[in-house]
Amino acid sequence: MTIRREDLHPSLSDPALExxxxxxxxxxxxxxxxxxxxxxxxxxxxxxxxxxxxxRAFCRYLARERGADDATIVRTLFQYGxxxxxIHDLIARNLVVDEGIEADAESIVVTVGCQEAxxxxxxxxxxxxxxxxxxxxxxxxxxxxAARLVxxxxxxxxxxxxxxxxxxxxxxxxxxxAAGKRPRACYLIPDxxxxxxxxxxxxxxxxxxxxxxxxxxxxxxxxxxxxxPAAEGRxxxxxxxxxxxxxxxxxxxxxxxxxxxxxxxxxxxxxxxSSPDGGSSLLADELAKxxxxxxxxxxxxxQALVGGMLLENGFSLVGANRRTSAVYRAHLRLLLDGLARRxxxxxxxxxxxxxxxxxxxxxxxxxxxxxxxxLMECAERHGVLWTPMGHFYDGAGGRNQLRxxxxxxxxxxxxxxxxxxxxxxxxxxxxx
Numbered sequence: 001m002t003i004r005r006e007d008l009h010p011s012l013s014d015p016a017l018e019x020x021x022x023x024x025x026x027x028x029x030x031x032x033x034x035x036x037x038x039x040x041x042x043x044x045x046x047x048x049x050x051x052x053x054x055x056r057a058f059c060r061y062l063a064r065e066r067g068a069d070d071a072t073i074v075r076t077l078f079q080y081g082x083x084x085x086x087i088h089d090l091i092a093r094n095l096v097v098d099e100g101i102e103a104d105a106e107s108i109v110v111t112v113g114c115q116e117a118x119x120x121x122x123x124x125x126x127x128x129x130x131x132x133x134x135x136x137x138x139x140x141x142x143x144x145x146a147a148r149l150v151x152x153x154x155x156x157x158x159x160x161x162x163x164x165x166x167x168x169x170x171x172x173x174x175x176x177x178a179a180g181k182r183p184r185a186c187y188l189i190p191d192x193x194x195x196x197x198x199x200x201x202x203x204x205x206x207x208x209x210x211x212x213x214x215x216x217x218x219x220x221x222x223x224x225x226x227x228x229p230a231a232e233g234r235x236x237x238x239x240x241x242x243x244x245x246x247x248x249x250x251x252x253x254x255x256x257x258x259x260x261x262x263x264x265x266x267x268x269x270x271x272x273x274s275s276p277d278g279g280s281s282l283l284a285d286e287l288a289k290x291x292x293x294x295x296x297x298x299x300x301x302x303q304a305l306v307g308g309m310l311l312e313n314g315f316s317l318v319g320a321n322r323r324t325s326a327v328y329r330a331h332l333r334l335l336l337d338g339l340a341r342r343x344x345x346x347x348x349x350x351x352x353x354x355x356x357x358x359x360x361x362x363x364x365x366x367x368x369x370x371x372x373x374x375l376m377e378c379a380e381r382h383g384v385l386w387t388p389m390g391h392f393y394d395g396a397g398g399r400n401q402l403r404x405x406x407x408x409x410x411x412x413x414x415x416x417x418x419x420x421x422x423x424x425x426x427x428x429x430x431x432x
Contacts, residue, residue: 009149010148011145011148011149011151014145014148015391016141016144016145016148016394017145017148019141019145019391020141020142020145022372022391023037023387023391026375026376026379026385027385029379030379030380030383030385032383033379033383033384033385034383034384034385034409034413034416034417034420035384035385035408035409036384036385036386036387036403036404036405036406036409036417036421037385037386037387037403037405038405038407038408039194039360039361039405039407039408040260040407040408041255041256041259041260041324041407041408042324042327042328042407042408043408044327045323045324046259050309051305053308053312054304054305054306054307054308054309054312055301055304055305055308056308057307057308057311057312058087058304058305058307058308058311059073059077059304061307061308061311062076076300076304077300077301077304078300079300080296080297080300081297081298081299081300081303082297083109083288083291083292083296083297084106084108084109084110084284084285084288084291085108085109085110085111085266085297085298085303086110086300086303086304086307087110087264087303087304087306087307087310088105088106088108088109088110088266089105090307090310090311090315091105091108091110091252091266091310092104092105092108093310093315094310094315094316094317095252095268096315097314097315097316097318098227098315098316098317098318099226099237099238099240099241100237100238100241101238101240101241101250101268103250103268103270104270106282106284107268107269107270107282107283107284108266108267108268108269108284109266109267109269109284109287109288109291110264110265110266110298110303111264111265111266111267111291111295111298112263112264112265112295112298112299113253113255113260113263113264113265114222114224114251114252114253114255114265114266115142115146115265116265116291116294116295117251117252117265117266117267118142118143118146118187118220118222118251119146119149119150119294120267120287120290120291120294121185121220121249121251121267121269121287122146122147122150122152123150123290124283124286124287124290125152125184125185125218126150126151126152126184129151130180130181130182131152131153131181131182131183131184132152132153132154132155132176132181132182132183132184133147133152133153133154133155133183133184133185133186133187134154134155134156134157134169134172134173134176134183134185134186134187134217135147135154135155135156135157135186135187135188135394136156136157136158136159136163136164136186136187136188136189136193137156137157137158137159137392137393137394137397138159138195138196138389138392138393138397138398139156139159139187139193139392139393139394140187140189140193140194140195140222140392141391141392143187143222144394152184153181154394155172155175155176155181155183156172156393156394156395157169157172157186157188159193159196159198160198161198161354162198162199162200162201162204163188163190163193163198163199163200163201163204164186164188164200164204164208165204166204166207166208166210166211169186169208169211169215169217170211170214170215173186173211173215173217174215183215183217184217184218185217185218185219185220185249186212186217186218186219186220187220187222188200188219188220188221188222189221189222189223189224189225190205190221190223190226190236190238190239191223191225191226191235191236191238191358191359192225192226192228192229192356192357192358192359192360192361193225193359193361194224194225194359194360194361195361195363195387195389195392195403196354196356196361196363197354197356197357197358197359197360197361197362197363198354198356199236199356199357199358199359200236201236202236202237205236205237205239205242206242208239209239209242209243209245209247209248212247212248213245213247217247218247218248218249218271219239219243219247219248219249220248220249220251221238221239221240221248221249221250221251222251222253223238223250223251223252223253224253224255224256224257225256225358225359225360226238227256227257227317227318227321227325228256228321228324228325228328228329228358228359228360229329229357229358230329230332230333230356230357230358231329231357231358232325232326232329234357234358238250240268246270246271246272249267249268249269249271249283250267250268251265251266251267252265252266252267252268253265254266254306254317257317257320257321258306258309258317258320262302262303262305262306263298263299263302264298264302264303264306267284267287268284269282269283269284269286269287270282270283270284271283273285273286328358328359328360328406328407329358330411331406331407331409331411331414332356332358332359332362332406334406334411334414334415335362335404335406335414335418336353336355336362338414338415338418339351339353339362339364339418342418342419342421342422343422343425349367349425350365350366350367351364351365351366351367351425352364352365353365360405360406360407361403361404361405361406362403362404362406363389363401363402363403363404364386364401364402364403364404365400365401366400366401366402366425366428367400367425367428368400368428369399369400370386370388370389370390370398370399370400370401370402371388371390371399372388372390374388374428375387375388375402377424378420378421378424381424381427382420382421382423382424382427383420384417384420384421384424386402386403386404386421387402387403387404387405388401388402388403389401389402389403
């Protein structure tokens with residue numbers, strides 16, 4: 001049987017889904033190239049022996065704090081688990097320690113990575129064809145793709161150097177309603193956003209919460225990079241910690257702050273859902289219904305490993321990531337200083353870049369298109385990979401920009417990679 005592409009779900013031909021495939025294939029085609037494209041965490045501190053220690057720590061916790069006997073511990077690890085997760089209480093304790101977020105453990109759903117958390121929330125919020133998602137532009141490709149999979153159109157909200165302007169969000173919400181649409185939520189990464197690296201100031205965070213209340217919007221706060229400021233100790237409060245009206249759904253990932261191989265994320269959804277009969281439930285319970293039909297549960301062994309890591313570090317991911325955070329700070333400084341040395345006269349070279357306050361990503365503007373064709377040329381002729389910013393826009397945008405990631409490269413690779421990038425820019429002077 002041959003199946004016609006036009007008979008499959010339209011999202012399979014969407015640029016958001018194509019972006020992931022293209023970028024993965026580029027990395028596979030040039031395995032020896034220095035890659036500034038990967039957004040994966042630094043892995044030099046990973047140790048296989050840690051996994052056994054984490055697992056044993058979690059088993060001791062089950063016995064001591066939950067009163068589990070040996071048979072119960074075996075069943076917890078080897079059998080299907082609770083749909084909402086088995087480490088929800090440990091995550092709740094982490095949120096208090098690191099973020100000042102007071103969340104009932106029952107409002108937390110542990111998911112298969114943060115990507116599943118996104119799909120659960122968007123699938124639950126999307127009621128009919130009138131619904132739309134507001135999302136920062138440029139924005140995370142995974143969020144755009146998740147919205148496509150659940151048939152939820154995305155309306156862009158422009159992001160500036162310091163994140164989303166609350167006035168721009170209010171304007172976008174009003175425009176959507178004027179067009180007969182129902183904006184359900186706004187997806188954003190307030191801290192060191194992917195791809196822009198922008199961080200939202202505290203005053204703007206309060207203003208965003210006011211806009212959400214005024215326009216009856218949920219804010220979907222994704223926070224994978226908030227633990228990694230460029231200046232040690234200079235972290236800002238999350239939107240969720242400032243939220244006193246229940247307008248923020250908090251999306252968390254243990255990929256960047258733990259280890260991505262576990263594929264553990266979570267969502268804090270403490271909003272109340274009212275029923276026609278006068279009853280109510282937690283939004284988390286509604287998400288769990290969707291999850292039960294999607295992945296049934298998050299693998300208990302993966303949760304146990306993450307749970308053991310939390311237990312071993314006093315529930316603080318800030319503490320668990322001190323060495324890694326120092327690496328990211330050093331790498332970001334090396335990259336920014338290296339760009340300044342290689343392109344000292346921006347007006348002459350036409351090369352410019354932002355200086356994010358933390359996270360993984362730096363955006364570089366070139367004097368010619370930094371598109372997929374340019375990436376392939378750069379990889380083939382100069383041996384360096386980066387990400388075209390055009391992949392992060394829902395439509396036109398980012399034509400002359402690229403994203404560099406500092407998380408998975410060594411200092412030596414940063415230095416050599418920037419030399420190669422400079423050679424690529426010089427070779428492209430004829431395209432200006």
